[in-house]
Amino acid sequence: MTTQTKDTGSQRPFDIVVFGATGFTGKLTAEYLVTIDNADKLKLAIAGRNSAKLKACKETLLAKNKDARIEIIEADSNDYTSLVNMAAQAKVVITTVGPYLKYGEPLVRACVEAGTHYVDLTGEPEFVENLEHEFHEQAAEKKIKIVNCCGFDSIPHDLGALYTVHQLNQMIGKERTGKVPMKVEGFVEAKGTFSGGTWHSAITQFSRMKEYYDKRKEWHKTKKTKPTDRRRTRVMSPKVFWVNPHKSWACPLPTIDPQVVKRTAAARKEYGPDFIYGHYVLVKKLPNLIAGVIGAGGLLLLSQFKYSRNKLLAVKDPGQGPSESQRNQSWFKVHFVGEADGLHVWTEVSGGDPGYGETAKMLAESALCLALDKDLPEEYGVVTPGAGMGISLIDRLNKAGIAFRTL
Numbered sequence: 421m422t423t424q425t426k427d428t429g430s431q432r433p434f435d436i437v438v439f440g441a442t443g444f445t446g447k448l449t450a451e452y453l454v455t456i457d458n459a460d461k462l463k464l465a466i467a468g469r470n471s472a473k474l475k476a477c478k479e480t481l482l483a484k485n486k487d488a489r490i491e492i493i494e495a496d497s498n499d500y501t502s503l504v505n506m507a508a509q510a511k512v513v514i515t516t517v518g519p520y521l522k523y524g525e526p527l528v529r530a531c532v533e534a535g536t537h538y539v540d541l542t543g544e545p546e547f548v549e550n551l552e553h554e555f556h557e558q559a560a561e562k563k564i565k566i567v568n569c570c571g572f573d574s575i576p577h578d579l580g581a582l583y584t585v586h587q588l589n590q591m592i593g594k595e596r597t598g599k600v601p602m603k604v605e606g607f608v609e610a611k612g613t614f615s616g617g618t619w620h621s622a623i624t625q626f627s628r629m630k631e632y633y634d635k636r637k638e639w640h641k642t643k644k645t646k647p648t649d650r651r652r653t654r655v656m657s658p659k660v661f662w663v664n665p666h667k668s669w670a671c672p673l674p675t676i677d678p679q680v681v682k683r684t685a686a687a688r689k690e691y692g693p694d695f696i697y698g699h700y701v702l703v704k705k706l707p708n709l710i711a712g713v714i715g716a717g718g719l720l721l722l723s724q725f726k727y728s729r730n731k732l733l734a735v736k737d738p739g740q741g742p743s744e745s746q747r748n749q750s751w752f753k754v755h756f757v758g759e760a761d762g763l764h765v766w767t768e769v770s771g772g773d774p775g776y777g778e779t780a781k782m783l784a785e786s787a788l789c790l791a792l793d794k795d796l797p798e799e800y801g802v803v804t805p806g807a808g809m810g811i812s813l814i815d816r817l818n819k820a821g822i823a824f825r826t827l
Contacts, residue, residue, distance in 0.1 A: 441466035541571030560801035571779035612750035656698035684806030
């Protein structure tokens, strides 16, 4: 299998380990894995630091599929030896233990040491760029894939842009693929709520904006912040404008998603010699857009001070999440417009609850792709979903009910 090193083949006890399986999103991810087709053939382990909670989680999973093959591994983010022991037993480790800036780096280090693929659902730019700087070369040498942002941040946007680029290249033709400048814009619509873990990750990242930008200056001096830079990639200048087909205002969305799309474009030749991406949220009413901008600015300001930051963190417990009925009423759509050589294409990625139900699905399918699929892209190191898994993951997600389609 092209994704496996000599150390991550069939001799490992487990295909996938879910670290943080007793948490809100971790449990949803494990539940998804035991209910897929042929789940009884998947060698699965759930991991965490509380053995009693893990045993209860295992019983819940077996109630959903009595034939599932599930084992328990005790591991703690503060016990590096336990993390290496866990990673060494798996082809792929999934982690839902955040905030990743606080808990994530030791597990990545352990996976690199053990030669194990890794996936997470972080949306924390500082964490991801730190991994690129610290671990990309080591992971690439071992031919393993450290893949961040495998949830709503940033799979619909990263793979949606990739899907759009593929549609454009089909229109352009094989002879000109990779030789034509391209532009893609993504427009996000969603209804959903978020868990305590997401809230804590966001406030933590907001509170570290100065430290993050100071680090970026140092990383850029060493020229190690980009694992690939074979072509020119850019993000569009921020602007607010009216989108008539959607009867909405488009506002730049300052998430990690444009960075991820940009990295995938740098790694894949089919994006052309010059690629530009724009990323926006759609808002029906201008007053709502203004209120959202003011609210985000307020959170950014309050997170800078210890007292107000602690008050914000106390709003939600890290283990809290939306109810099943709330998740059932949630949905997302990401609309894309692609342009190349005077040609245009319109595409869409859509699904259900973006933050949790579909994020668990995306995270699980990413791990399954790395553990089981052949002929994945020959991109190793700290990579994006689009660069590390690409069309194989799009195919998996389509079959799982997340729709990629050309309009």
